Structures are given as structure tokens and as C-alpha cells.
Amino acid sequence: MKNITILFVCGAGLGSSFAAQMSTEDVLNKLGVDANLEHTDISSAVSMKADLIITAENFRSQFEKYSIDESKTKLVYLKNIVSKVEIEEKITPILKEMEII
Numbered sequence: 229m230k231n232i233t234i235l236f237v238c239g240a241g242l243g244s245s246f247a248a249q250m251s252t253e254d255v256l257n258k259l260g261v262d263a264n265l266e267h268t269d270i271s272s273a274v275s276m277k278a279d280l281i282i283t284a285e286n287f288r289s290q291f292e293k294y295s296i297d298e299s300k301t302k303l304v305y306l307k308n309i310v311s312k313v314e315i316e317e318k319i320t321p322i323l324k325e326m327e328i329i
Contacts, residue, residue: 255312279300
């Protein structure tokens with residue numbers, strides 16, 4: 229099984245990114261996916277290597293200022309950062325595409 233690195237991002241790299249990480253951990257456990265999980269702030273995120281970045285929808289405009297190669301790093305924007313249903317709905321197709329599940 230391939231391993232995946234997921235980066236959770238918010239403004240300061242502490243609050244909402246950690247909340248999203250905890251909810252995503254439950255989804256990954258349900259799907260049987262082993263992943264490296266990290267959380268950080270937006271400006272640091274663009275220089276880090278990750279297979280997937282998960283962040284809140286309200287940070288979309290800030291991410292659009294950076295050039296992220298979406299063929300290497302997928303971006304997921306969440307309306308509700310702790311919604312396990314939304315997280316699963318959005319990451320499952322990506323994990324399938326990456327042949328993780």
C-alpha cells in the first residue's frame with residue numbers, strides 16, 4: 229500500500245487545521261488508510277511537500293495567490309472542517325485516483 233502525506237492548513241497553523249486533522253483521522257481509519265498527517269499555516273504550506281492539502285473554503289483565495297502544481301499536490305477545500313461526511317466525500321475520489329484505496 230502506498231503511503232500518503234496530508235497537510236492541514238489554516239491561517240496560523242494551529243486551530244482549524246488541527247480540528248480538520250482530527251476529523252480526517254477518523255475518516256482515514258474508516259477507509260483503512262495509513263497517512264502522514266501534519267498541520268501548518270498557509271505561507272509555510274506552499275514550500276512543504278504533500279500529496280494532499282486540506283483546508284477551509286475561506287482560504288481558497290489565499291491559496292490561489294500561490295502556484296501549487298495540482299498534478300503533484302491535490303487541494304481540498306472544506307465548507308465544514310469537522311464534517312466527516314464532507315471530508316470522506318471529497319477525499320475518497322482523490323485517494324482512489326492516487327491508488328491509495
